[in-house]
Amino acid sequence: MKNIVLIGPSGAGKTSIGKYISNILKIEHIDTDDLVKKQFNMSIEKIFYNYGEDCFRMEEANIVKKIADRDNLVISTGGGVVINKDNIRYLRKNGILFLLTGNIDTLTQNLMSSREQRPLIGCNNIYGNIHDKIKNIFLQRKDLYINSADYFINIDNRTIEEIGEEIIWIYEKY
């Protein structure tokens, strides 16, 4: 079977929903951020701080290229994977790309508890700042997300289970 590839902005639930789908379908889950962390043996925020975003993107691209050759995986990508066209080209080879998308308010609400781990969103900001950052990043990448997606999955006012089941339903019909 093809890979289930989850793309979309930070906070959309790619990591959580990938884990859910993997548990239900009993197929392996790979989160590209986890593999980057493993490669550097440090957190994403430390990689950004110590080596810069370009270095993170290079390793992210190496990892995407490697895993995209496999099949029967659920792949949770990082929110910036769409920046590099080659990443999308590789992920498409064996994968169906599901874009998790919703209101900026939903993303903001999801990220409030885990924003420290996301260097582009930042920490020690008041709610409004985070909201604006999420919005600006989303607007910059909106077209890339839309052009990369095979399916659009709405995340607003829905549980991880509901979203995961919709993706599984599409995948099983595929």
Ligand SMILES: Nc1ncnc2c1ncn2[C@@H]1O[C@H](COP(=O)(O)OP(=O)(O)O)[C@@H](O)[C@H]1O
């Ligand atoms: N549909 C949802 N309903 C409630 N909380 C969610 C939902 N999706 C994600 N979350 C929560 O939002 C946070 C970010 O989710 P995560 O899976 O890390 O997103 P991503 O990998 O897309 O950045 C986590 O704390 C997660 O539990």
Ligand SMILES: O=C(O)C1=C[C@@H](OP(=O)(O)O)[C@@H](O)[C@H](O)C1
């Ligand atoms: O949007 C981005 O550029 C990023 C999103 C993060 O992943 P999530 O989308 O899982 O938060 C992580 O890859 C890194 O902090 C960069």
Ligand SMILES: [Mg+2]
């Ligand atoms: Mg994630």
